[in-house]
Amino acid sequence: MMIMTSIQKYTGMLILVVGGLLVGCAERIPSDQLEPVRVDVRLLETTDLHAYMLGYDYFRQQDTEAYGLAHTAMLIHDARAENPNHILVDNGDLIQGSAMGDWAAEQGTGYLENRVHPIMKALNYLEYDVANLGNHEFNYGLDFMFATLAGAEFPYVSANAFYAESADTSGKYAGTWGKPLVEPYVILERDFVDHRGDTQRIHIGVIGFVPPQIMRWDAQHLRDKVQVRDMVSAAQYYIPQMRAAGADIIVAVPHSGLRIYPEYPKFAEQASYQLAGVDGIDAILFGHQHQLFPGSPAYDNLPEVDNVGGYVRGVPAVSPGYWGDHLGIIDLTLERKDNGWQVVDSAVEVRAIDVRVDDALVALLQREQAATLAMLNTPLGMLEQRVSSLFARVRPESAVQLINDAQSWYVRELQAQGELPPELPVLSAAAPFRNGSQSPDDYTLIEAGPFTLGNLVDLYVYPNTLQVVEMTGAQVREWLEMSANAFRRIDPQLSEPQPLFARFPSFNFDMISGITYTIDPTQPARYSNQGELIDANSHRIHELRFNGEPVTPEQRFLIATNNYRAGGGGNFPDLDGSTLVYVSDAEVRQVIADYARSQTESNAGKLSVEVDHNWQLIIPNDVVVEFRGSPSSAAEEEMHDIPELYREGTDEQGYGIYRLRGKESSVTTY
CATH class of the missing domain: 3.60.21.10 (Metallo-dependent phosphatases)
Structure with missing residues (x-):
């Protein structure tokens, strides 16, 4: 028994010594062999x-x-x-x-x-x-x-x-x-x-x-x-x-x-x-x-x-x-x-x-949230017809018309007050802000009935302020040439469907009211999307007229627009702040609200929007173009007002796929 005890003690001491040696070795392991922190x-x-x-x-x-x-x-x-x-x-x-x-x-x-x-x-x-x-x-x-x-x-x-x-x-x-x-x-x-x-x-x-x-x-x-x-x-x-x-x-x-x-x-x-x-x-x-x-x-x-x-x-x-x-x-x-x-x-x-x-x-x-909804439901009058942007990139639409009507009204009021030269003709530029860029539901669609402040959010997305530029007829033409970048170049010889819209934000597709013109997408773009002149010999804008007469390069116009465009947003030629003649702190939405109140007060509480078909997209005979659009029943309704336009189906994202066959009257008669 005593021998066993001695062996046990010896073994214990040996374990302690070896253990100590092992601990000492561990402390001396090189740092590059340790697990990194x-x-x-x-x-x-x-x-x-x-x-x-x-x-x-x-x-x-x-x-x-x-x-x-x-x-x-x-x-x-x-x-x-x-x-x-x-x-x-x-x-x-x-x-x-x-x-x-x-x-x-x-x-x-x-x-x-x-x-x-x-x-x-x-x-x-x-x-x-x-x-x-x-x-x-x-x-x-x-x-x-x-x-x-x-x-x-x-x-x-x-x-x-x-x-x-x-x-x-x-x-x-x-x-x-x-x-x-x-x-x-x-x-x-x-x-x-x-x-x-x-x-x-x-x-x-x-x-x-x-x-x-x-x-x-x-x-x-x-x-x-x-x-x-x-x-x-x-x-x-x-x-x-x-x-x-x-x-x-x-x-x-x-x-x-x-x-x-x-x-x-x-x-x-x-x-x-x-x-x-x-x-x-x-x-x-x-x-x-x-x-x-x-x-x-x-x-x-x-x-x-x-x-x-x-x-x-x-x-x-x-x-x-x-x-x-x-x-x-x-x-x-x-x-x-x-x-x-x-x-x-x-x-x-x-x-x-x-x-x-x-x-x-x-x-x-x-x-x-409750205060916001109360604000949105404040009535401005009764809208007599639907206002939408459902097909605003292939024909003039009521959504853009209402914006341009309000902006033109505001500038004429400024002329009457002596703030702007009364002899200059008034034009207005606006774009379809909600035109499907975010989702298949991203279109302005305001049905006839009560017109509220909430509808203004649908119609005009941004808190832009109204500004006025003075430009020549030549500059107006270049403005429209840049806007025509909204379209791809169409090959008049192709029989199969061709995509119509280019990668160009719809908020940069300005439509100018007060003049008439046609857009020919068979021609190459005159400008790049950055506003660089890339084809000086090309013109997509034709038949540019004011009061039925050709616009001359030296004619001068007042054009109502927003601060984004007037200050250079979108890289439009001659829109860099140098042509500004009036800067307002009035938001465009407020201008539209004031216009709606003014019109309803003089029209028994009714607000009417009359679309002036002042521009036309020219598609060659029998050429078929294709584009994504709203899948809504309202779009199906309006589709029938456009000759040669039909719906081909629905894409995987839920957009309607539309095709338009070119005819002389395809986008010029409604």
Whole structure:
């Protein structure tokens, strides 16, 4: 027994010695043989919410499951639960777009002195970490924008928007570049859990960018108050500062889409591709174009763009659509190296919303929702006939006619008041804003009956203000030539159906009332979509007449339009602000409302819209063109008013497929 005890003691001592040796060896294992320290970080993005906080269709005044932050919120909750190491970012175009955004703007800056803007209430509830300025944040002026931002419980960033007083070097970031409107970037300090379960402090730099075109689009609010920088130049200027300030990773948040240029022009609107080439950016959360990345066909076949995996020039990037219909997610795996944290792996995803809704978010905004609906249902009169944009790109339609009638009425009132030369003829330019670009339901359709403020939201989507330009007959012709880019070139020799519409926003298809003209899409486009003259010998606009007589190059006209177009939006020739003769602070929607009241007061409460078929699309005999359109029963009705137009079927997205056979009278007689 004593021998066994001695053996046991000896064995125990041996185990202790060997164990100690093993422990000592473990402490001396080279660091490069240890498991690396890794942290998974999740970036979440919303963009282009346009004040659609609820799953609610303000055009039809009914719930919808197709969009709304109340739906997106459920995806946010899911994504956070999957990874506690997350930040949530909004990428702008937040406060304008829906009727609730209009209602809040109508209350004015004073309303926000003791209240939080309803859109900010929603984002505060969801605990956003940071947000970027979009171009539509400037639509209501700087005072309203800053009063709105004051209610945010998270920082705002924009690295390329500054106060015009560039000599003002006060402030943390001012330096030689001037004083930024908001912080150009922030560095978020977050304690995240690594793969081992230990806590690691990660410094996430977030830098934002806004399209420089705000200086044209909202010139009436920003002139002499704001100056802008090129987005890429701003990134190159600030990102080294962010690294020097301790940012472990840098997330770029451009309110800008993807476009590849033969040579990058400074101050470009779409610059996300070029930003991906700036050294030091680890991820890109972009937007502005209302597209999905990865996934949208608009981004197919672009060099160095992976539209399946979600990479732009090797940088993980995401763009989650618009109105909250998707959530953007980038997952980064960070590994601690001798020189700091580095991204060693990544994955990109866009998630579509579903039927679930965040009831707490809905309840949070019920008072503002009720006030919005009350505003929308304020009557202006009785509409005598349907107003629609169902076929507004193949014939003159009542939706555009009503806008042009109201704008022309307003300018004639200014002439009567001595504000504008009374001898100049008045024309008006307007476009079909809702023409199927967002969905098969995205068409203006206001049936005969009560005409309300809510119908104005359906008719005129944007909070544009009315402006007046003075132009020659030659300039008017070029305006229309640019507008004719809406059509592809049609081959008069082909017998099979040809697509009619080009990739050209319907809001840039201006129709000018007060003159008559024809459009011939068999001719090549005279201008590129960027406004460059590409075929000086080509003309699509013919038979341009005023009062039945040919328009001469030297004739002069007053043309009512909106601030976007008058200031250069859409890259139209001679529309760069230099031809402005009158700047109004009246929103076009308000002008339409005043016009409707004026007409109903003098017409026993009735509002009538008489369509002037002042332009014609000329399709050669027996040539067949094809286009997507509304699938509605109203469209089926109106289709029969257009000779040689018939419906071929329905596509996979739910649009009606229409074909139009060219005849001399195919689009000229109704």
